[in-house]
Amino acid sequence: MVFIGIDLGGTNIKGVLVNELGEVLKQHYIPTKDDPDGLWRGNVLSMVRYFQNYWQQxxxxxxxxxxxxxxxSNQCISFLPNRLPGLENFVWADYLGLPTSVVNDAHAALMAETSFGAAKNYQHVVLLTLGTGVGGGILIHGKLYQGLSQMAGHLGHITVNATDDECSIAGLPGSLEYAIGNYSIERRSRGRFTSTWELVEAYRAGDVFATYLWLNSVRSLAVALCSIVNALSPECIVLARGITLADDALFEPLRQFMDIYEWRPGGKSTPLVQAHFGDMAGAIGAAGFALQRNV
Structure with a gap:
């Protein structure tokens, strides 16, 4: 059996054709061409037709x-204000002529790693995406946990500092997303850095202010992860996208902070791993989600 996975973004539509083993048989990119009348949806259909013409089965x-x-029922996106007009409540299976399962993009990143990637053999997993903001997903007993209104996994909106006046989209003070997300770096650095990459490079160069700011952000991430461990006790935590590409500049201090704060009964610590998939994770995870629902 083969499945199409599509990652719909505001700029590009990314697609993959995969088999049950997660092997990518073909991949394709096309511009989204977002427009107020929803004509961009035709580009998604063009992506599906492209794979159908290629596979011929x-x-x-x-x-x-x-x-x-x-x-x-994961048939459509029911809530997304102010972006991609025509997406809300649009049932894709009717339009594409194939069984279609719709999943949140951060949840798709989780499904990529648990179906085919770094957390394939685990039943209980938490994934965080670290980019402009912080997203996430939760796997329980091998199944994506979506919760009421499919809101589960918005881990960037948990509070790591209740006395901080800064608020996330969810309206909570001191969010993890504010503490480490790229969107807030200029404000957190008082205008000195315009991206997290600039901050990390200055940290590597030994800059005192950058070292303070970066390690404080990583400490907030460690506290959040330890809180998640206490609440969900996952077998594995996966970190994906964005600043995970900083490698040891992130993972070394993060593991040291985890050594301080993680509750480890019997000496058991929670494995912390870097995501396997990169740019195509959303599309591959969407295919994995469809596979899970249709096999």
Whole structure:
């Protein structure tokens, strides 16, 4: 069986054709061409037709990764204000002519890693995406946990400093997303850095202020991860995207802070791993989600 996975972004649509083992048989990119009338949806259909013409055999299902909150049956995105007009409540299976499962983009990143990647053999997993903001996903008993209104996994919106006046989208003070997300770096650095990459490079160069700011951010991430461990006790935590590419500049201090704060009964610590998939994670995870729902 083969599946199409599509990652729908505001700029590009990324697609993959994968088999049940997660082997990518073909991949494709096309511009989204977002427009106020929703004509961009035709580009998603063009992506599906591209893979159908390439494969020339039946395709089992489509998985579609998109920003926003899916409906309870994962047939459409039910909530995404002010972006991609025409996406909300649009049922893709009717339009594409194939069984189609719709999943939040951060949840898709989790499905990529648990279906085919760094956390393939685990049943209980937490994933965080560290980029402009902080997203996440939760796997329980081998299944994506979406929760009420499909909101589960918005781990960037947990509080790491309740006395901080800064608020995330969810309205909570002192969010993890503010503490380490790229969107807030100029404010946190008082205008000195315009990206987290600039901050990390200055940290590597031994800059005192950058070292303070970066390690404080990593400490906040460690505290959040330890809190998640206490709440969910996952077998594995996966960190994906963005600043995970800083490698040891992130993971070495993070593990040292985890050594301080993680509760480890019997000496057991929670494995912390870097995601296997990069740019195509959303599309591959969407295919994995479709596979899980259709096999």
């Amino acid at each position: 039946p395709i089992a299902a489509v998985g579609l990764s998109a920003p926003g909150l899916p409906d309870v």
